Amino acid sequence: MTTGLVLLATALLLATAALAVARAGHERIHDIVYGASLALMTAILVLALVALLAGGDSALRLPLGLPWIGARFRIDALSAFFLALLGAGGAFASLYGLGYGRHETAPERVLPFYPLFLAGMTLVLLADDAFTFLLAWEVMSLASWALVLTQHRVADNRQAGYVYLAMASAGTVALLLAFGLLAGATGAYGFAEIREATPTPLTATLVLLLALFGAGSKAGLVPLHVWLPLAHPAAPSHVSALMSGVMTKVAIYGFLRLVLDLLGEPPWWAALVVLFMGGATAVIGILMALMQRDLKRLLAYSTIENVGVVFVGIGLALAFQASGMAAAAALALTAALFHALNHMLFKSLLFMGAGAVLTATGTADMERLGGLIHRLPVTSVVVLVGAVAIAALPPFNGFASEWLLFQAILQSPELADWGLKVMVPAVGAMLALAAALAAACFVKAYGITFLGRPRSPAATDAVEVDRLSLAAMAGLAALCLLAGILPGLIIDALAPVTTALLGQTMPVQRSLPWLTIVPIAESRSSYNGLLVCLFILVSGWLAALAIHRFASRRLRRGPAWGCGFAEPVAAGQYSGASFAQPIQRVLGPLLLRSAETVDMPRPGELRPARHTLRQEDIFWDRLYAPLAGLVENLAGRLNVLQFLTIRRYLSLVFAALVLLLLALAIWS
Amino acid sequence: MELIGGLAVQGVQMALVLLLAPGLTGLVRTFKARLLRRRGPPVLQPYRDLARLLRKEVVLAENASWLFRVAPYLIFAATWVAAALVPTFASGLLFSWTADLIVIVALLASARFFLALAGMDVGTGFGGIGASREMMISSLAEPAMLLIIFTIALVAGSTRLATVSAYLASDEVGLRVSLGLALIALVIVAIAENARVPVDNPATHLELTMVHEAMVLEYSGRHLAMIELAASLKLLLFVALIASVFLPFGLADAGSEPLAWLQGLALFVAKLVAAAALLALFETSIAKMRVFRVPQFLGAALMLGLLGTLLLFVSRSL
Numbered sequence: 008m009t010t011g012l013v014l015l016a017t018a019l020l021l022a023t024a025a026l027a028v029a030r031a032g033h034e035r036i037h038d039i040v041y042g043a044s045l046a047l048m049t050a051i052l053v054l055a056l057v058a059l060l061a062g063g064d065s066a067l068r069l070p071l072g073l074p075w076i077g078a079r080f081r082i083d084a085l086s087a088f089f090l091a092l093l094g095a096g097g098a099f100a101s102l103y104g105l106g107y108g109r110h111e112t113a114p115e116r117v118l119p120f121y122p123l124f125l126a127g128m129t130l131v132l133l134a135d136d137a138f139t140f141l142l143a144w145e146v147m148s149l150a151s152w153a154l155v156l157t158q159h160r161v162a163d164n165r166q167a168g169y170v171y172l173a174m175a176s177a178g179t180v181a182l183l184l185a186f187g188l189l190a191g192a193t194g195a196y197g198f199a200e201i202r203e204a205t206p207t208p209l210t211a212t213l214v215l216l217l218a219l220f221g222a223g224s225k226a227g228l229v230p231l232h233v234w235l236p237l238a239h240p241a242a243p244s245h246v247s248a249l250m251s252g253v254m255t256k257v258a259i260y261g262f263l264r265l266v267l268d269l270l271g272e273p274p275w276w277a278a279l280v281v282l283f284m285g286g287a288t289a290v291i292g293i294l295m296a297l298m299q300r301d302l303k304r305l306l307a308y309s310t311i312e313n314v315g316v317v318f319v320g321i322g323l324a325l326a327f328q329a330s331g332m333a334a335a336a337a338l339a340l341t342a343a344l345f346h347a348l349n350h351m352l353f354k355s356l357l358f359m360g361a362g363a364v365l366t367a368t369g370t371a372d373m374e375r376l377g378g379l380i381h382r383l384p385v386t387s388v389v390v391l392v393g394a395v396a397i398a399a400l401p402p403f404n405g406f407a408s409e410w411l412l413f414q415a416i417l418q419s420p421e422l423a424d425w426g427l428k429v430m431v432p433a434v435g436a437m438l439a440l441a442a443a444l445a446a447a448c449f450v451k452a453y454g455i456t457f458l459g460r461p462r463s464p465a466a467t468d469a470v471e472v473d474r475l476s477l478a479a480m481a482g483l484a485a486l487c488l489l490a491g492i493l494p495g496l497i498i499d500a501l502a503p504v505t506t507a508l509l510g511q512t513m514p515v516q517r518s519l520p521w522l523t524i525v526p527i528a529e530s531r532s533s534y535n536g537l538l539v540c541l542f543i544l545v546s547g548w549l550a551a552l553a554i555h556r557f558a559s560r561r562l563r564r565g566p567a568w569g570c571g572f573a574e575p576v577a578a579g580q581y582s583g584a585s586f587a588q589p590i591q592r593v594l595g596p597l598l599l600r601s602a603e604t605v606d607m608p609r610p611g612e613l614r615p616a617r618h619t620l621r622q623e624d625i626f627w628d629r630l631y632a633p634l635a636g637l638v639e640n641l642a643g644r645l646n647v648l649q650f651l652t653i654r655r656y657l658s659l660v661f662a663a664l665v666l667l668l669l670a671l672a673i674w675s
Numbered sequence: 676m677e678l679i680g681g682l683a684v685q686g687v688q689m690a691l692v693l694l695l696a697p698g699l700t701g702l703v704r705t706f707k708a709r710l711l712r713r714r715g716p717p718v719l720q721p722y723r724d725l726a727r728l729l730r731k732e733v734v735l736a737e738n739a740s741w742l743f744r745v746a747p748y749l750i751f752a753a754t755w756v757a758a759a760l761v762p763t764f765a766s767g768l769l770f771s772w773t774a775d776l777i778v779i780v781a782l783l784a785s786a787r788f789f790l791a792l793a794g795m796d797v798g799t800g801f802g803g804i805g806a807s808r809e810m811m812i813s814s815l816a817e818p819a820m821l822l823i824i825f826t827i828a829l830v831a832g833s834t835r836l837a838t839v840s841a842y843l844a845s846d847e848v849g850l851r852v853s854l855g856l857a858l859i860a861l862v863i864v865a866i867a868e869n870a871r872v873p874v875d876n877p878a879t880h881l882e883l884t885m886v887h888e889a890m891v892l893e894y895s896g897r898h899l900a901m902i903e904l905a906a907s908l909k910l911l912l913f914v915a916l917i918a919s920v921f922l923p924f925g926l927a928d929a930g931s932e933p934l935a936w937l938q939g940l941a942l943f944v945a946k947l948v949a950a951a952a953l954l955a956l957f958e959t960s961i962a963k964m965r966v967f968r969v970p971q972f973l974g975a976a977l978m979l980g981l982l983g984t985l986l987l988f989v990s991r992s993l
Contacts, residue, residue: 377798378738378798380740380741380742380796381738381740391742395785395788398784398788399781400781400784400785400788401774401778401781401782401785406778406781410777410778410781413777413821413825414834416825417825417828417829417834419988420829420987420988420991428988428989429985429988431988432822432825432981432984432985432988433981435821435822435825435984436818436821436822436977436980436981436984439817439818439821439822440814440818442817442818442821443784443813443814443815443816443817443818444814446784446787446788446810446813446814446817447810447811447813447814449788450788450791450792450795450806450810451810453792454791454792454795454796454803454806455795458740458742458792458795458796458798459795459796459797459798459803460738460798521773523772523773529772530832530833530835530838531832531833531834531835531838532775532777532828532833532834532835533772533773533775533835534773534774534775534777534778535772535773535774538770538773539756539773539774539778539782542752542756542759542770542773543749543752543753543756543782544752546751546752546755546756547748547749547751547752548748550748550751550752550755550901551748554729554897554900554901558729558730558897559729559730559731559732559733559896559897561732561733561896562732562733562735563732563733563734563735564734564735564736564737565734565735565736565737566736566737567736567737567738567739567797567798567799567893568736568799568801568892568893569799569800577798579799579800580798580799580800580803581795581800581802581803581804581806581807585803585807586803586806586807586810587807588807589807589808589810589811589966589967590810590811590814592967593811593815593967593970
C-alpha cells in the first residue's frame with residue numbers, strides 16, 4: 008500500500024518532468040514544477056515516516072523492465088528511513104527553489120531534470136531487485152549530471168561534468184559487477200533471492216570491494232572523491248543542497264543495503280577497511296575544505312568530511328557485529344544514520360545559504376565578500392545556526408550524533424581482533440581532529456563571508472533574498488536545533504532500522520526523564536541537549552539582565568582600533584587564505600604536500616615581494632592524472648585500428664572468433 | 676526535600692565557581708609577581724577590575740554587528756554552565772547527568788567558536804590574527820583533550836565526571852601508566868586552552884604576539900568584563916577538572932552532611948591555591964614560544980593522549 012503510494016508520487020514526479028519539457032516556455036512552469044515537487048516530496052516524507060514508525064514491509068511487483076523479472080519495489084525500515092530523509096531534503100529544496108529558481112538564467116536546463124533527479128533517488132530507495140536498482144541509480148546520476156551542466160558555458164563546469172560522468176559510470180560498473188556476482192550463475196536478481204544465497208568468501212570479498220568503490224565514489228570517499236568538489240558546487244544551489252545533502256545519503260543507503268543486508272556476513276577485515284577509509288576521508292576532506300576560497304567548494308569538501316564520519320560509524324558497526332557485540336553495533340549504526348540525517352539538514356541549509364549569498368552578491372568567492380551580516384539579516388542568522396551545527400557544537404544536532412559516535416568508540420576495547428584494537432583509537436583521534444578542524448573551517452567560512460567589512464562593491468550593496476528561500480532555510484535551521492535538543496526521539500525512530508540490519512536496538516530513550524539520552528547505561532554516560540540549551544540561554548539572559556539592570560547599559564560608537572590608522576581599508580582585514588595559513592602550515596606539508604616560498608627583495612631592489620603557496624591535490628596528481636594519461640596513451644595506440652582495410656578487419660574478426668572458441672574449448 | 680537540597684548544592688556550586696574564579700586569576704598574578712620579586716597587585720584586584728568594567732560604558736566599533744554584542748554573554752554562559760558541571764567541593768550534583776566530560780569540552784568549544792567569530796566581526800587585522808591562531812591551537816588541543824577523555828573514560832568505564840571521580844577516589848585504581856600520560860597531556864592542554872605561557876601571554880601588550888588578547892582587543896566595558904570573567908572561569912574549570920580526576924580526595928557527596936561540604940570546600944580552596952602556585956612557578960620558569968613552535972608542544976599532548984588510549988586498548992590494567 009505505502010509502496011504503491013510512493014510509486015504513484017514518483018510517477019507524478021516523472022510526469023512533472025515531462026510537463027516541464029512540453030511546456031518549457033510557459034510563464035508559470037517554474038512555479039508548477041517546484042510546487043508539484045514540494046507537494047510530492049512532502050507526501051513521500053509523510054508516507055515514509057508512517058512506514059518507519061508503524062513498521063512492517065510493503066512490497067509491490069510491476070510488470071515493467073526485464074520481462075522475466077518484472078520490477079520489484081519494497082519499503083522496509085532501512086529504505087523508509089532514507090525515504091524520509093529524501094522527502095525532507097527534497098521538500099525543503101523545492102520550497103527554496105520556488106523562490107531561488109526565479110533567478111535562473113536557463114530554466115529549461117533545470118526544470119525538467121530537477122523532478123527527474125528526485126524521482127531517480129526515490130526509485131533507488133524503493134528498488135527490490137538489482138535491475139531496477141541499477142536503472143534508478145543511472146537515472147539519478149544522469150539527471151544530476153545534466154543539472155551540473157546548467158551553466159554549461161563556464162569551462163570549469165564542463166570539466167566538472169566530464170569528470171563526474173566518468174566517475175559515475177565507473178561507479179555504476181562496479182555496482183553492476185557487484186550485483187552480478189551476488190546474483191550468481193542462475194541470475195537471481197531479486198533482493199529476496201540474493202539475501203537467501205550464501206556467497207563464497209571470495210565472492211563476498213569482491214562484492215565488498217566493488218560496493219565500496221561503487222557506492223563510495225558516489226558518496227565521496229577519499230580517494231574516489233575528486234569529482235565531488237567539482238560537480239556539487241557547479242549546480243544551482245538548491246540542486247547542490249540535494250546532491251550534497253541527499254544524494255550522498257542515497258549512496259550510503261546503497262552501501263548499507265549491499266553490505267549489511269544482501270551480503271549477509273561481510274568478511275572480517277571489512278570493518279578495518281571501512282574504518283580507515285572513513286577516518287582518512289574525514290580528515291582530508293575537512294582540511295581541503297579549510298583551504299578553499301569558494302564558499303560552495305568549501306561546503307562540498309566539508310560534505311566529504313561528513314561522509315567520512317558516517318562511514319566511521321558504519322565501520323564501527325561492522326567491527327562490533329563481527330565481534331558479536333550487537334548492542335554496541337546498534338549504537339554505532341544509530342550514530343551513523345543520525346549523522347547522515349543531521350548532515351542532510353545542515354548541509355542543505357548551508358548550500359541554500361551559499362545560494363542566497365550568490366543571489367545577493369553574484370559571487371561565492373569569499374575573498375570578495377564580507378560584512379554580509381549587516382545586509383542579509385535573516386540569512387546571516389540561519390547560516391550561523393548551520394555553521395554551529397556542522398561544527399558539532401552543543402546544543403545543536405551535529406554534536407548529538409558525534410557524541411554518540413564517541414560513545415561507540417569507547418565500547419571498542421572489548422573487540423576481539425587486534426588489528427581493530429589498534430585501528431579504532433587511531434580513527435577516534437582522526438575523528439576528533441576532523442571535528443576540531445570543522446570548527447576552524449566554519450569560523451573561517453562564516454567569519455570571512457558574513458563578518459568584517461565588505462571586500463567588494465557587490466558585498467556592500469547586497470540585498471536580502473526572497474521570503475520563500477528564507478522560509479526553507481529557517482525551517483531547516485529549526486530542525487537542526489530540534490534534532491539537537493531532542494535526540495532521543497530520533498534514536499527511537501531509528502530502532503526498526505537497526506533491528507532489521509543487526510537484530511538489536513539501542514535502549515529506548517523515550518521514557519527517560521527530561522528527554523535525556525543514555526546510549527548504554529546511566530552510569531556510563533548521558534547527555535541532555537534540552538537542559539544544556541536551557542541552561543545556556545537562562546544563564547546568558549540572567550547575566551545580561553543583571554548587568555543592564557544594576558551596572559551600566561550605556562553605549563557609544565567609535566572607530567575601530569587600527570594601530571593609529573584612522574580609516575583602515577577593507578583589504579587590510581584578515582582574508583580567508585590568511586586565516587587558514589597557520590593550520591595549512593602545521594598540517595599542510597604532511598597531508599596536502601603544500602609548500603610556501605617567500606621571495607623577499609633586498610633593500611634597494613625595486614621588484615615587489617612575493618609569497619607563493621603551492622598546494623598539490625595528491626589524489627588528482629598522483630592517482631588520476633597518471634590513470635588518465637594511461638587511458639589516453641592506450642587510446643592513441645589503438646587509434647590505428649580505425650584506419651584498416653576491409654580485409655584486415657575481416658581477418659581480425661576471424662582471429663577473435665577463433666580465439667574465443669579456443670578459450671571456450673579450454674575452459675570446459 | 677531531597678530535590679531542594681540537590682538544587683541548593685547545585686546553586687551553591689554555580690555561585691561558588693563564579694565567586695572564586697577571579698580570585699584564582701588574582702592569586703596566580705600575585706604568585707607570579709612574588710616570584711619575580713615584585714609586590715604585584717592585591718589578590719582582589721580582578722574583582723575590582725570587573726566592577727570597574729561593569730560600571731563603564733561600552734565603546735563599540737562603528738561596524739560591529741549584533742553578533743559582537745551577543746557573543747560575550749553566550750561565551751560567559753557556555754563557560755559558566757560547563758564550570759558548574761565539574762565537581763568542585765561535592766560530586767554527584769543534581770544536574771551532573773545532563774552533561775558528561777565530552778559535553779563539557781564541547782561547551783568550551785562553543786564558547787571559543789563565538790569568541791573567534793566576535794574577533795572577526797569588526798574586521799581589523801588583530802581580530803583576524805587572534806581568531807586564526809586560536810583556531811589553529813584549538814584544532815590540536817581539542818583532539819588531544821578528547822583522547823585524554825578516552826583514556827580517563829576507559830579507565831573509569833564512564834564519561835560522567837561524578838562516576839569518574841568516585842571510581843578514581845576508590846582504592847581499586849592504583850598507579851596507572853595511562854593515567855600518568857593523560858595527566859601530563861591534560862596539563863599541556865590546560866595551559867594552551869587558558870592562553871598561558873608558553874603558548875600565549877595573558878599579560879602581553881604587543882599585538883603581534885597576542886592570541887587571546889588580540890581577539891578581544893575591540894571589547895570594552897561590560898562586554899570585556901563578561902569575557903574576562905569567562906576566561907577566569909575557564910581556568911578554574913580546568914583546575915577543578917584536574918583536581919576531580921587526579922586528586923579526587925575530599926570531594927563531598929551531594930547527599931552528605933553540610934559539614935562534609937565545608938570540608939570539601941576548604942580542600943577545594945587549598946587545591947586552587949596549590950594549583951595557582953604551581954602555575955605561577957611554571958610560567959615564570961619558561962619563556963613564551965613562537966607561534967609555530969606551539970604545534971609541537973600540543974602535538975606532544977596529542978601523542979601522549981593517543982598512547983594512553985592505545986595502552987588501554989591493549990590491556991585494561993595499564
